[in-house]
Amino acid sequence: MTSIINVQSHIPCLASGSYPVRYGNSVHPLVDSAPTFRRICEAIENAQISVWLSITFMAPDFRMPDGRGTILDVLDRAAARGLDVRILFWRPNPESSGYGQAFAGSKEDHDMLAARGSRFRARWDRAFGYYCQHQKIWLIDAGHPSETAFIGGINPTFQTFEPGHIGENQRHDIYVEVAGPSATDVHHNFVQRWNEASERMEADGVWGHTGDDELPFPSQVSAPRGNTSVQIQRNVYKGRYSNSCPTPEGSPFDIVEGEHSVSEQYLQAIDAARRSIYIENQALPILEIASRLEDALKRGVDIVLLVPANPEDHVRAARRNPERKAFFDRIEALGRYEKFALVGIAGPDGQGGRSHIYVHAKVMLVDDVWMTIGSCNLHSNSFFGHTEMNAAIWDEEAVRAFRRQLLFEHLGHDTGHLDDRAALQLYRDIAYDNRQKAERGDYNWQGLAFSLEPSAYGA
Known part of the structure; x- marks a missing residue:
């Protein structure tokens, strides 16, 4: 019996790509x-x-x-x-x-x-x-x-970061284990x-x-190992591979022309969001993503974007470059919406202060029903040049459990009893309170998250 299905969800899957949506998987996100x-x-x-x-x-x-x-x-x-x-x-x-x-x-x-x-x-x-x-x-x-x-x-x-562990060069990062078709x-x-x-x-x-x-x-x-629908998605540049042998039970796909199913799925999922978008990424979103996030905010969608609080040097260099002003203007525009928060995370440094934890994760959760986990950043290299792989997952129970797991690490608060909107509102509130404490020199925070000012990010 075929494992390929048509997803019954308002978050669309991709009709074109190397790999179909398959039912019968088990998925286990792995944090740090x-x-x-x-x-x-x-x-x-x-x-x-x-x-x-x-x-x-x-x-x-x-x-x-x-x-x-x-x-x-x-x-x-x-x-x-x-x-x-x-x-x-x-x-x-x-x-x-x-x-x-x-x-x-x-x-x-x-x-x-x-x-x-x-x-x-x-x-x-x-x-x-x-x-x-x-x-x-x-x-x-x-x-x-x-x-x-x-x-x-x-x-x-x-x-990478372990709760309760003090150390330098800590990172927060994600994998997902997939077994089944x-x-x-x-x-x-x-x-x-x-x-x-x-x-x-x-x-x-x-x-x-x-x-x-x-x-x-x-x-x-592979035989079924669970009840979750997954689509493996890739970014592959044109001309990299020539053998278009299809995956079992899959349709032929002309890989010679390249593939950008990860990028396409990101855009479609943001456009389809009705309630909430939670993103953890190493990079600020490129214009194609940022504009769609603003459209979602205009629709009343709640959004939290977790990034490195201390960005890489190339972000700071871009902030000083007048030719990149349009990019940062777009990011700053998101900060004018009440339902948006740009946040970082920092753990205790063992000396009464806080040390930034570098966010290297590449995940997005939408409406508590869909998520993507993989290697793709929201910068132009990943979207248009690197070879990438993500797993797109349709499973309300799995997404809610993962959201609960992530937010518990970042907030020190169990959001299992909250829906997605209330959970992101709590995230914004705690992050804002922690930022206010930090400005007063008080690092006795609730959790790790603190809000960042989009207009000053990378300055």
Whole structure:
């Protein structure tokens, strides 16, 4: 019986894309680094066949939770057990060199793998120009009954925020675990990327195998594992891939022309919002998003946008650039609406003050009925250039539970008894109160969230 369905929701799905909406999935959002990598390590330790992953940025000495050692230790142990371990690493171009901590396959990288005796298989893959291969996915036991996918934005570079933990360089970030029919589409995506990895025929573009080691596309859909509808969505630039072999039970899609289903879904979901939009993102929304958010505010939709309280240097440089004035004018316009709040988060620093927590998450929840979790930022690189992957999810129970989980971390308050509008109103109230306290030098806050002034952001 087919897993493909027509979603009965006011939040539309995409009719065109590589992957259909599939029913029968289980979904489990994972918040912040330690819980996420603990769960991924558990899945690897229980894997029976394979561990495949796509990495953008990686610190080889990144420590996995609970004394498991480095990320390479975990993968080497999996390979030593006889599992098929494959990794796709991004290789920067000269234009993108220095953009994050990439494991680029340098001579030093190869020498380190040789010294370790690493037996996994790896390929390096470029994007074009200054863009990057930005998908962050883990796939366990591809094509087998235990197939499980993890999709999100966490890089194994920084330890991310843990409630009650004091430390520098803390980050807040998200993944989602998907098991069931939609994991097949993550499988299809990995095969497509592996077989057409740009560096596969270069001497330094592979590790542990030769470039002619191709994978077969999946031939059947994974069995149901739950009751949630999911659509795997991608951004892929034109001309990157040539094999348009369709996913099982899916329609042919001309990937040669590129795909922007993540970007299209964001726009459609915002346009369809009736009650509430909650966004966590590393970036301020580009004009295409910001204008639609203002339209939603005009319709009376409640909106909270969580961003890094201390933005990256390029945001500050853009604020000083007169040519970017229209962009910041659009962001400032959102701040004139009563139902909008721009917020950041900060945890206790152990000395009576607060330390900013960097928001690296890429999620959006709409009307307590739909959400997207993945790697796509709301800036132009992600929308128009990077290769990205998100999971779009239609499930009221799952969305409400995730909203409750996120807001409890940020507000120190359980919103399970509130509807979406009341929860976002409480978010705005607490964030405003915390900002007022901070201005008085009082850091005895309720939770972590504090409001930001859109007209001063990045100044």
